[in-house]
Amino acid sequence: MKKIVIIYTALFCSLFISITATAQTNFLDKVSIEFEKKVSYWGLIKDLNPEWFERSKDRSPKEVISYYNFTGDASRSIYKQTKEPVIPRGMWYESFAENSVVYNDYKAATVTASKPVFEQTFLLQDSIQKVTWKYTNDTRNIAGFECRKVVGFLNDTTGFYAFYTDEIMISGGPESITGLPGMILGLAVPGLHTTWFATKVELGTNKDITPPSKGKKTNRKAYTDTISKLIKDWGKEGARLLAAYLI
Known part of the structure; x- marks a missing residue:
């Protein structure tokens, strides 16, 4: 009889701990996130031109770091430097x-983005771009959140890795990358030698989330065609720039 009581007591305690742990899980629906963007500049120029890299590496920074903010909720968000x-x-x-500024309307599935390209700024207005995702079982802790790794492809050409958490109930991410069942807190684009990782996540508000208005209005196809014409003779460098401006 004592053994039965002990067994039931152990089961009850285990169940109570499980329920308590579940109840303590925080699910956020409004956030302000700081992203650190890191460009491995040595890796980038070495990939583009190994000979020039050897001549110029001592005059170029090894890596370049900048910071961005994502503020949003399940209906809309704004991302800017x-x-x-x-x-x-x-x-x-x-x-x-x-210096892109990206506004996403998740309910309408539309994006409005101000994108400086060389000497001109475009105001891209279109549907949120589609990404082909392949899920993995790998995980990584980013800014205190357990994130699942996925592999993404944009336009069937640009490949990258993303890490998302379903503890933040926003289908957003850095730049224009969205579409996962949770918030992307990490992004790596090997072809650009560039990463974006969240360094701080705070409970946010939906204030000051308004779409940008600066730039020449265009849609994604016209925007892509314009850049493609500008860089058509640039070879590998042109392909890199096109991928960077479409991310």
Whole structure:
């Protein structure tokens, strides 16, 4: 009889602990997230031109870091740069796709993005772009959240890795990458030698979430065609720039 009581007591305690742990899980629906964007500049220029890399690496920063903020909820979000990269004095760095402002309307499945490209700024208005996802069983802790790793493909050409958490109930992410059942807190695009990782997640509000209005109005196809024409003779460098401006 004592054994039965002990067994039932152990089962009850185990069940109570499980329920308590579940109840303590925080599910956020309004957040403000700081993202650190890191460009491995040495890796980038070495990939594009190994000979030029050897001649210029001592005059170029090894990596370049900038910061962005994502603020939003399950219905809409805004993503924009908060701190430009600091380049050491005397060093040369060619920035690309640095100052985009991206507004997503998740209910309407639309995006409005202000995207500076060379000397011109475009205001892209279109549906949220589709990403082909392949889920994995790998996980990683990012900014205190357990995140699942997935592999993504954009336009069947640009491949990347993303890490999302379903503890944040927003189908958003850095730049224009969305579409997972939770918030993307980590993104890595090997072809661009660039990563975006959340460094801080706070409970946010839905204030000041308004779409950008600066730039020449366009849709995704016209925007892509325009950039493609500008860089048609740039070879590998052109392909990199097109991928960067479409992310």
